[in-house]
Amino acid sequence: MSASILVVDRVTKRFTGHTAVDSLSLTVPAGVIYGLLGPNGAGKTTTIRMIMNIIVPDEGRVQLFGGGGTGRDHSVRIGYLPEERGLYPKMRVLDVLTFLGETKGVGRRQARGKANEWLERLGLGDWKLRKVSDLSKGMQQKVQFISTILHDPDLLILDEPFSGLDPVNSEIMRETVLDLRRRGKTILFSTHIMEQAEKLCDQLCIIAHGKLLVAGSLAEVQARHGGRHVTVAFDGDQGSAAQVFADRRLVANAQDFGQYAELELAAGADAQEILRALVGSGARLARFEMVAPSLNKIFVDLVGHEGARAEARPEPEAVRA
Amino acid sequence: MHKILAVIRREFIERVRTKMFWVSAILGPIFFGALIFLPVLLATRGGSKTIVVVDGTTTDFGTRVTTALGRGRTFRATRTPAGAGVVDSLTAEVGAKRLDGFLMLSDAVLQTGAAEYRASNVSSFTAIGELEGVLRQQAVTTRLEREGVDPIIVARAQIRINLDTKKISGGKTTGESAGQSFSLAYFMGIILYMAIILYGMNVMSSVLEEKTTRIVEVLVSSLRPFQLMVGKLIGVGAVSLFQFFIWGVSARLMISQRAKLGGMSGSEEMGQVFQVPTVTAATAAIFMAYFLGGFFLYSAMFATVGAISSNEQEARQAQTPVTLMLVVAFISMFAMLNDPGSTYSVVLSLIPFTSPIAMPVRWAAGSLPFSEVAVSLAVLLVSIVGVTWVASRIYRVGILMTGKRPNIREIVRWVRAA
Numbered sequence: 001m002s003a004s005i006l007v008v009d010r011v012t013k014r015f016t017g018h019t020a021v022d023s024l025s026l027t028v029p030a031g032v033i034y035g036l037l038g039p040n041g042a043g044k045t046t047t048i049r050m051i052m053n054i055i056v057p058d059e060g061r062v063q064l065f066g067g068g069g070t071g072r073d074h075s076v077r078i079g080y081l082p083e084e085r086g087l088y089p090k091m092r093v094l095d096v097l098t099f100l101g102e103t104k105g106v107g108r109r110q111a112r113g114k115a116n117e118w119l120e121r122l123g124l125g126d127w128k129l130r131k132v133s134d135l136s137k138g139m140q141q142k143v144q145f146i147s148t149i150l151h152d153p154d155l156l157i158l159d160e161p162f163s164g165l166d167p168v169n170s171e172i173m174r175e176t177v178l179d180l181r182r183r184g185k186t187i188l189f190s191t192h193i194m195e196q197a198e199k200l201c202d203q204l205c206i207i208a209h210g211k212l213l214v215a216g217s218l219a220e221v222q223a224r225h226g227g228r229h230v231t232v233a234f235d236g237d238q239g240s241a242a243q244v245f246a247d248r249r250l251v252a253n254a255q256d257f258g259q260y261a262e263l264e265l266a267a268g269a270d271a272q273e274i275l276r277a278l279v280g281s282g283a284r285l286a287r288f289e290m291v292a293p294s295l296n297k298i299f300v301d302l303v304g305h306e307g308a309r310a311e312a313r314p315e316p317e318a319v320r321a
Numbered sequence: 322m323h324k325i326l327a328v329i330r331r332e333f334i335e336r337v338r339t340k341m342f343w344v345s346a347i348l349g350p351i352f353f354g355a356l357i358f359l360p361v362l363l364a365t366r367g368g369s370k371t372i373v374v375v376d377g378t379t380t381d382f383g384t385r386v387t388t389a390l391g392r393g394r395t396f397r398a399t400r401t402p403a404g405a406g407v408v409d410s411l412t413a414e415v416g417a418k419r420l421d422g423f424l425m426l427s428d429a430v431l432q433t434g435a436a437e438y439r440a441s442n443v444s445s446f447t448a449i450g451e452l453e454g455v456l457r458q459q460a461v462t463t464r465l466e467r468e469g470v471d472p473i474i475v476a477r478a479q480i481r482i483n484l485d486t487k488k489i490s491g492g493k494t495t496g497e498s499a500g501q502s503f504s505l506a507y508f509m510g511i512i513l514y515m516a517i518i519l520y521g522m523n524v525m526s527s528v529l530e531e532k533t534t535r536i537v538e539v540l541v542s543s544l545r546p547f548q549l550m551v552g553k554l555i556g557v558g559a560v561s562l563f564q565f566f567i568w569g570v571s572a573r574l575m576i577s578q579r580a581k582l583g584g585m586s587g588s589e590e591m592g593q594v595f596q597v598p599t600v601t602a603a604t605a606a607i608f609m610a611y612f613l614g615g616f617f618l619y620s621a622m623f624a625t626v627g628a629i630s631s632n633e634q635e636a637r638q639a640q641t642p643v644t645l646m647l648v649v650a651f652i653s654m655f656a657m658l659n660d661p662g663s664t665y666s667v668v669l670s671l672i673p674f675t676s677p678i679a680m681p682v683r684w685a686a687g688s689l690p691f692s693e694v695a696v697s698l699a700v701l702l703v704s705i706v707g708v709t710w711v712a713s714r715i716y717r718v719g720i721l722m723t724g725k726r727p728n729i730r731e732i733v734r735w736v737r738a739a
Contacts, residue, residue, distance in 0.1 A: 052542045053542075054538065054541050054542055054721065055721075071542060072542065072543055072544070072545060075542065075543035078542075080539065080542045080543075081539075082535070082538040082539060082542070084535040084538060085535060085539075086534035086535035086536040086537075086539075087534065087536055088335075088530070088531075088534065088536060089534060090335070091331075091335060095331075095334075095335075099327060099331050100539065102323070102324065102327035103324050103327055103328070103540060103543045103544050104543045105323065105324065105543070108327075147539070
């Protein structure tokens, strides 16, 4: 497990009235983009807050960087962007960034230098001596994002990073996340928008009601949950394809439309075997495609429509330490 | 440690940078200067009264009194023989504000001591006092002369009594008068009360700002809430010390230049009338010790109030019980000045929530045994530790809460929670 940057081990957090996180275990390997997916109220923010040691788990433990120490002890290596964001409105932009860098354990001068660098890079160089309240919302989002990555963290923890971002900042966020991954950093982010996760994540997990439903790489998750469909289109001659479709060792169910067919694989069957069998049957194939279900479909199948519905967030409870 | 330092520096620099800080740094001394100089100025200015002595005596007593009054500073007196209609016309003059008043003398003064003064203002202690003094002196002199005592001996027997009061402090007589003790204690009480409330509120709004802007979640991901709170207290405390330093320096300047300032205001005797109370090193140390003690005690509570509130209005309501404790000490100030040794005063100066005002006031008003100060300080110190501990536990949970303000039961549960 030495390659795991973050291990959440059977963590449970109860608030008066309900269990927000229920014996949840996660393992985030180094150098990946890891998606923490779940409907609203699933326990994503509570989990992240426990990882950051903002609240303490009732049971279980969180291990960071393969050793001891809490999120605060490692704050110089972690960039954290909470779901609820804010800056000091009356402070100058550069001072806010320097201060936030310092609270993470970066030296004052270094923090200032990095802040300057990033402000220039994101086109806010002229604004660094202005008050935060003078900035537009989009610019404030950039400043917030700079404060998260200013100290060049090894692990980035982003809670709903794309929520509320304008398209420009959304793009900057996406590019920076990818760039950090290329440089070997690890990113954990939570979201309830499956399309984003599908495009970005190397690994992911889906939680609901505080419980883990599935975890693994996108391909693994898709393979394990309904990723067992094949569509076949013929180029004229079907040969004896019907015999292959009828082979229950390979195909659990087939819908044959003549020139086109949809197959559901039998348990334990390999799509490649069907392809070989079809080619062997003398059929001319125009298309043979393994259809991966969208993450959204898997999510809805797993969580259920009820679970996917936005649950009212029990907010005062969610932060009770 | 580096992290706490960053919090302290932020609190200090951001506060000292504000206009508010410099406005109060400059206006503070002007305000206190005005408080000190204005009454003196008014007292010396308003002193000169134009009166008429209505002389109904058959001797030269009326002339003597008129001359004696003219030697003082308070009155400009002219003599008029008593006659029909004089009183009525003088009353009209007073009514028309051309005259301050008139003194009616008859031979009865030398027999029974009865005289009459009619004026638009008869409440000025200094004026009435001087009038009585002059009358008594002239009456005694005249009666002695009438008994055949040599006027030269009478003149020699005259002596002006000037009662000087000195305070005994720590077994040593100080150069401090009763009036100076009183005003020192009074000013210290006012400044302590205002400064503790003012800077406590500063801490509260700082906590509230971090909470309402949600920046607190980022902060507590890298700082322990306790570090954040303590850094805030020390940072704001440092601002208050800086403010006091500026005030202290300007007060020094003002006091050393008071003769010139008095001269500018046209009253050459003001420098003499207003005597600066001597602030000993011990008094200054007591003041600072109790200010810092009171500041930390109350600011920890104000920080908690900020943490459990979601907006300014809520915080204003929730801070009332905290402020009330200090108000009790403040309004008890006169009782304590009157009798610094009373049981009530002693109790107030031992209770940590009132001692930051009570003890310095009692110390300045009358000397206290050092042991009493030591016990009071020890109680205060222990309370600061206790209150900060409880406050930090409420703070820790409160700063992340939004929505409804917690009730007492919930707060108690937070304190108990591990």
